[in-house]
């Protein structure tokens with residue numbers, strides 16, 4: 001890549017916000033560089049609940065967030081159909097809850113433009129059989145599920161279609177200033193261990209919770225309010241609709257189905273800023289999640305837990321309140337020229353995954369104003385790559401599909417939308433499964449390696465769900481490692497990569513390692529240490 | 540069932556989440572070996588179930604239809620996943636295709652059996668005629684290689700009423716006999732043999748009140764509602780015998796026994812708790828009496844035979860072949876050889892279907908080879924469909940262990956033992 005190029009805009013952070021901003025800027029004709037220290041969606045974007053909020057959760061307490069949510073909700077259904085599942089949600093009232101809250105809730109929803117309808121508890125049990133049968137009230141809202149990995153990726157793919165450049169595994173270690181003007185970034189390339197610099201007219205800080213640190217590198221202050229949230233992943237879907245409690249938001253009161261699994265969350269805990277890179281889930285967190293989760297869907301008590309993980313919400317403390325008591329859940333756009341007298345630098349943070357597009361629009365509007373570019377935002381109208389309208393569907397395919405391939409073809413279409421047509425599936429070898437739990441074929445893995453910015457096995461997992469199923473990599477890790485080693489021609493590194501991948505899987509299993517999940521991990525270690533001779537020092 | 544405590548070991552439906560993906564089941568599946576179109580128990584079972592829960596469109600009728608429901612995968616699974624049940628339950632839950640005329644005909648063993656028995660001589664010759672079999676092949680898609688089991692002229696039930704019923708009240712102890720369709724329509728002799736043995740052992744043999752086909756063929760052909768109706772009827776009849784009259788129930792068919800004991804609760808949702816334990820195979824019933832020193836059998840002095848035992852899939856699943864073989868081994872002069880436990884490929888009505896013929900014969904091939912190479916007088920097995928398949932595919936003669944036992948038993952001497960007391 002050309003280090004002497006002077007980009008119009010350099011965006012820091014490959015989360016949804018950064019990816020969305022890169023797309024928006026590129027669509028408006030700017031020359032764009034997006035830099036990310038690890039991989040796409042490794043920050044909060046890859047560690048959240050995946051709830052496509054209708055806004056109902058905020059309706060009572062935060063009218064503004066609620067209206068933003070419902071507007072973006074409707075937009076994402078249109079532009080990101082392959083990342084979104086329109087499964088609707090229920091806000092249920094249990095015997096312990098105050099049923100009076102329901103009418104306040106419905107009122108507030110309607111004021112924010114959210115179509116909330118009270119339904120009969122019997123009907124609720126019928127349309128969502130997993131729901132706690134003791135419910136005394138239910139309200140149906142247009143919640144949905146959103147896959148954050150797909151969302152971030154397809155924004156990046158569209159940015160690239162519009163000529164943006166992307167650097168993953170490049171960490172910003174310094175912000176280059178010329179007096180009161182930011183002119184570029186210093187990067188550390190984690191793969192080659194080299195330092196490089198890139199220059200741009202404007203640098204956008206979209207580094208989420210890490211934005212505080214980046215602002216510091218630029219010499220300005222942004223106070224984040226790190227709120228850690230933990231979640232549990234269950235082995236399969238017990239529910240098809242999102243389940244919420246109809247009461248003031250609390251711990252572990254949302255159950256979201258997402259692809260093959262479902263997620264209960266979250267807890268919420270203020271943590272010191274220096275712990276934001278140290279994400280662990282405590283025993284107490286696990287207890288709360290299971291105890292509260294069972295109240296939404298009692299069958300969670302008998303469902304296998306696959307993993308636990310935590311993320312940090314990028315909430316922002318108000319400027320005049322360094323203690324962070326007065327936090328905002330809304331979108332925060334900071335023009336550091338106006339605020340701190342530092343030109344060429346803006347911060348976009350706060351908000352939600354849900355509102356990433358709106359955040360990107362605000363940030364891009366500001367960038368355009370500064371660069372005197374007049375083009376209007378089009379991201380709400382143009383579908384993302386993969387979500388274009390099409391008549392390609394496995395069901396309508398006429399050619400003979402032998403049974404093995406049906407699963408991989410349907411799964412690939414779920415994951416890549418229309419882009420699935422780029423996946424080779426001409427013979428049994430292409431369709432052979434790498435990951436049997438999630439139906440990932442050799443063809444899909446090769447496509448991801450070639451087209452979707454994969455540097456290692458963990459990246460590959462985010463693009464394809466390899467290793468995200470019940471066995472957590474037990475069967476697929478070695479197969480995927482083989483394909484990746486072959487494609488990247490790096491067989492020596494492949495062994496360390498494999499060890500890293502398995503270690504990362506274990507990290508999520510550790511807090512809930514009992515029953516079958518423990519047996520599974522023991523079995524995995526027999527295979528990899530016992531049969532393949534992988535050693536701890538490979539890690 | 541309401542659950543309000545957390546279970547460290549999950550008990551999801553059919554335990555599919557207990558699967559640790561070891562793939563042992565797939566190694567033991569007889570279909571995977573011969574038909575690459577079949578994804579195998581792991582992928583069709585626990586893996587597929589997860590995907591079907593995500594979106595029912597993942598249900599692949601054409602693939603799951605290839606499962607024999609032999610349950611050999613379940614026997615092999617170290618984690619106790621009821622893989623065969625997962626697959627059959629998915630076919631029941633998501634299946635959309637209505638059964639074809641052929642499937643409906645083959646599934647209704649009762650109805651067809653009743654009609655065929657009435658016209659037995661005609662049916663037997665027509666079914667055996669080559670042109671007729673060609674028509675069945677084309678029109679009904681029943682493979683023309685198939686030799687149909689012969690229908691007997693007089694139903695077992697009719698014979699029983701005429702010749703046996705009256706005598707049975709003379710015994711102090713009694714069992715009820717679940718004879719099944721095969722004995723009723725095709726091979727009443729086996730029923731007669733059982734009565735001979737039981738009477739010699741001091742047990743009267745009653746019939747159940749209006750026994751209906753156990754329903755195994757209905758289940759595998761997708762006629763689940765009818766199967767559940769028959770199951771409920773049979774369970775009521777079993778309750779009458781076992782709970783009200785204190786007569787345990789015995790059967791000579793491993794498949795009927797297995798269906799009543801396990802498929803009723805697992806696949807049809809029919810509760811059989813109060814009758815399950817006392818519904819068993821006659822060989823197990825007899826063995827346990829002998830083992831508990833409550834019965835002694837005396838055998839003919841001059842009996843001699845070389846027999847090889849074939850373990851039907853459902854016997855493997857029940858874990859009961861040991862009872863049949865142990866009984867046979869009690870016969871002096873009988874030399875028993877154990878064939879490797881492998882599926883014969885017929886799986887009830889599965890192998891009769893034209894589209895399955897090749898798979899069925901491929902599955903059975905290793906067994907057929909072993910049988911042809913074995914130097915024995917006959918094959919013993921507890922399943923009637925295994926008998927058809929082996930007799931059609933090899934030169935061997937196949938007998939139920941009960942038939943062999945009846946042959947070798949010294950009736951008078953056995954009777955004398957308890958009549959003296």
Ligand SMILES: Cc1cc2nc3c(=O)[nH]c(=O)nc-3n(C[C@H](O)[C@H](O)[C@H](O)COP(=O)(O)OP(=O)(O)OC[C@H]3O[C@@H](n4cnc5c(N)ncnc54)[C@H](O)[C@@H]3O)c2cc1C
Pocket residue numbers: 012013014015016017018035036037038039040041042043044045046047048049050051052053170171172173206207208209210214227228229230231265266310311312313314349350351352353354355
């Ligand atoms: C537990 C939890 C549950 C949530 N649930 C939901 C939900 O259900 N629905 C919803 O809409 N929102 C939810 N959110 C909020 C949502 O996840 C975030 O608001 C959103 O993902 C933030 O995206 P982002 O791109 O701004 O930040 P991030 O995704 O954190 O992206 C920042 C990126 O910057 C990168 N970066 C950091 N430092 C550097 C550097 N020096 N150089 C280069 N790159 C760097 C990071 O690696 C990271 O990838 C949840 C959050 C949490 C924590």
Ligand code: SF4
Pocket residue numbers: 567568569570571579580605606607608609610611612613622623626
């Ligand atoms: S029941 Fe038999 S045929 Fe079906 S999957 Fe199991 S082993 Fe294979």
Ligand code: SF4
Pocket residue numbers: 557558559560561562563564565580581584585615616617618619620622
């Ligand atoms: S044998 Fe059991 S545990 Fe192993 S893959 Fe098959 S179902 Fe899963």
